[in-house]
Amino acid sequence: MSKNRIIFHIDVNSAYLSWTSVKRLSEGLCDLRDIPAAIGGDEKSRHGVVLAKSILAQRFGVKTGESLFEARQKCPELLVVPADHQYYSETSHKLFELLDDYSPLVERFSIDEGFLDYTGLEGIHGEPMKAAFELKERIKATFGFTVNIGVAPNKILAKMAGELKKPDLVHSLFHHELEEKLWPLPVRELFMVGKSSEKVLLNHGIDTIGKLAKCDQEYIIKLLKSHGLTLWKYANGIDNSPVVPTGTTAAKSFSNSTTLSRDVTSLEEANLVLMRLAQTVCMRMRAEKYECSTISVQVKYSDFTVFSKQTKVKVPTDDTDYIYKTFKNLYEALWNGKPVRLIGVGLNDLTEKDESQMTIADAIASEKHKKLDAVCDKIRNQFGKGAISFGAELSGKKK
DNA sequence: TCTGGGGTCCTAGGACCC
């Protein structure tokens, strides 16, 4: 790896809210970025959380992830607009296409954040800070939303630079700037310092990133184990991880969960949900040509306590019917009879599907299911997720 | 009508084996 890297971190400002605003402007509606506003889920179906907020809403203390109920208590005039995930996904795709123009090394970190390795590109786009500024302006002119760009010698510093003052700004964060720009910040603002780490750090008088950086390494490891070492390195701007282009790494898990619009209290109802989850999660896994060896189910009760159960299967599988039956068994073993708020399923221990490894017996046994699954996937892709259901699910719907 | 969904990584404890 080159010693003097230049990494960009590109982060869409209030992504969901900005993207919805762009769409609304084209429809003659007001700009959510100019008022206290939030993108939120549907409260009637118990999805009422803040997914993104405007800077004005943020000034009222509105936070991403909190309930809309709480958000409105802080900001009664808050305008809440529903999310449009399809549109977000399309917009994100276009943004990354533009980034791919700039560098062959672009890593998609989330729907609205990416890293770009600018090392060696000065000859093409010019001096890094100037290039970052031009990129930011080009995104704004092309799409109508703004981004922050962090410019730094590695990913962690680029990310932290991107988190400095927002919106629509380019910040650098080189090693000689740490003391001035990074170290005065509250320790909670360091990437990977969440609620629990913050609590431990504050209890030991470590309230800024600078104090964490100057701590004895062994001391932090005693406090927070291996995570402590990670945080200590981040605070000191140490990170050698490469920018990994999207699509070049293998998936590790697929999961699908749903908060139910009302609590589920019977096995029959739960089974219908498990079927639906099995269909979508298996279809997604098959589309990327994986099989799983670990199958898991998660339950959140109405008191918000969460439990999970998993099992390992001897032969990796992608068979919806088999996986559904496994979900069902796990759920029955897991469920304590109390009202259930959320049901989730997961497929882990993935292996890339290699058809040549199948024995003749396996092939014959699973042939029927595979053909059926393949046909179902095709129809769902063409006509939508609801196009095909299991028999039991249909009869359930009729009730 | 208070609290989403999809991920990755880590740790602790028990089972099991030599």
Added chain:
DNA sequence: TCTGGGGTCCTAGGACCC
């Protein structure tokens, strides 16, 4: 008669991210 001990696998739970 006094409960070794290391290694590995599996499971459950938790932290953290966007």
